[in-house]
Amino acid sequence: MSLLIRGARVLDPASGFDGIAELGIRDGLIDHLGSGAPAGAYEETLDAAGLWLMPGLLDLAARLREPGQTHKASFRSEIPAAFASGVTGIVLPPDTSPAIDSPAIVNRIHRSAQAAGPLNVHVLGALTKGLAGEALSEMGALKQAGCVGLGNAYAPLANSLIARRALEYANGLGLTVHVFAQDPALSNGGCVHEGPVGTRLGLAPIPAAAEVAALRFWISLVEDTGASIHIGRLSTAKGAGLVDSAQRRGLPVTADVAVHQLFLTDEDVDGFNAQCHVIPPLRSAEDRDALRDAVRRGVIGAICSDHQPHEADAKTNPFPQTEPGISGLESLLPLALRFASETGMAPLDLAARLSSGPAAVIDADAGSLAAGRPADLLLVDSQARWRLQAAALRSAGRNTAFDGSEMHGRVVRTLIRGQTVFSA
Incomplete structure (x- = not known):
């Protein structure tokens, strides 16, 4: 099968190309990118004038709830939602049930995912057996x-000794350790940001110091071991500052942020809004603005959905007893486009935070439109404006804090290895 896409504004963050061009696809691979006409004929030609063409999104944190929690969602429900959102690859965290701590579980996940659709599913292995935090997993076998x-x-x-040994072994295998930076003693079972809103509502707090203390600990171990770490879901201004400092010193530290942290603050929790119960918690407006600045400057190199679909009952209890998380796959791209519009961020830089930046974290063959690379890409109408309706989400999880909010941009077509997996 061959396809020529003509007239789109092509955003290729890997090469820095941003311009009107023609992109050709043959046998699942990109075989041409340029302003001139390619050699040879194509079976299909697509006029994409007025649209953006960019690499498929790679989401560094998406829980699809399989195995173990299929009452919330499954590969068969979430993979079509990903395709409709321009997501061509996801990273699955290790806290499935059972945890991803053996090759058998890894193989089971890949088989189940492939049966549901051609989404590129990348798996994080458990750092410790059963995620119990005590004995290191069989890292070599997981790799x-x-x-x-x-x-x-x-x-x-x-x-701390387990943490240091884990970094040493992972470093020896050339694996990056993905860290959730939150000191358990300081967070102490809290559920909201430590601030005026949480105090007024009488909810147990998670201070910004919980993230900061954990980051200082992990960065100090990176200094000692030379191991690479990726900080997932940064939430504070001080945390972004610590990552910035580490990178300036040449330490192998990268970071991402959940897209909802670029918009929502602890003020949105007011009224015990369980849709805004997330971990890490929504922080202050100052923290949100610092995160936005860190994304613009590239200190935070990736924006993710932190997709966590829930059944309706999970959000109907008193706030502390509700389950944290937002169904975020379908709001990732439109919120990211809205963020770029509000901040003046260049489209090419935004494409990098959604594709080539995440790809660099896991060393994936993604995020590039160069000839010879897999034709995993999307066409998006960046000018479209629409309102998200929770009831209309394709995901089995309708738990979103953005119900009724204006979204920027709609996916027109998503392709994986040159095959259309979604078309509007």
């Missing part, structure tokens, strides 16, 4: 099974 990194999700480690 051989295809894990792209290691992490312990939200689960704490038993002590």
Whole structure:
């Protein structure tokens, strides 16, 4: 099968190309990108004038709830939602049930995902057995099974020696450790940001110091071991500053932010809004603005959805008993486009935060439109404006804090290896 896409504004963050061009696809691979006409004929020609063409989105944190929580969602429900959102690859955190701590679980996940659709599913292996935080997992076997990194999700480690040994072993295998930076003693079972809103509502707080203390700890271990870490879901201004400092010193530290943290603040929790119960918690407006600045400057190199679909009952209890998380796959791209519009961020830079930046974290063959690379890409109408309706989400999870909010941009077509997996 061959396809020529003509007249689109092509955004290729890997090469820095931003301009009107023609892109050709043959046998699942990109075989031409340029302003001139390619050699040879194509079976299909698509006029994409007025649209943006960019690499498919790679989402560094998306829980599709399989295995173990299929009452919330499944590969069969979430993969079509990903395709409709321009997402061609996701990274699955290790806190499935059972945890991803053996090659058998990795293989099971890949088989189930492939049966549901051609989404590129990348898997993080558990840093410790059963995510219990005590004994290190069989890291070498997990790498051989295809894990792209290691992490312990939200689960704490038993002590600092386990953390240091984990970094040493992971470094020896060339694997990046994905860190959720939150000191368990300081967070102390809290559910909201420590500030006036949480105090007024009488909710247990998670201070910004919980993130800052954890980051200082992990960065100090990077200094000692030379291991690479990726900080997932930054939420504070001071945390962004620590990552910035580490990068300026040449340390192998990268970071991402959940897209909802670029818009919502702890003020949105007012009224015990359970749709805004997320971990890490929504922080202050000052923290949000600092995160936005860090994304613009590239300190935070990736924007993710932190997709966590829930059944309706999970959000109907008193706030502390509700389950944290937002169904975020379908709002990732439109919120990112809205962010770029509001901040004046260049479209090419935004494309980098959604594709080539995440790809660099897990060393994936993604985020590039160069000849010879997989034709995983999307066409988007960047000028479209619409309102998100929770009831109309394709995801099985309708838990979103953005119900009724204006969205920027609509996906027109998504392709994986040259095959159309979604078309509007």
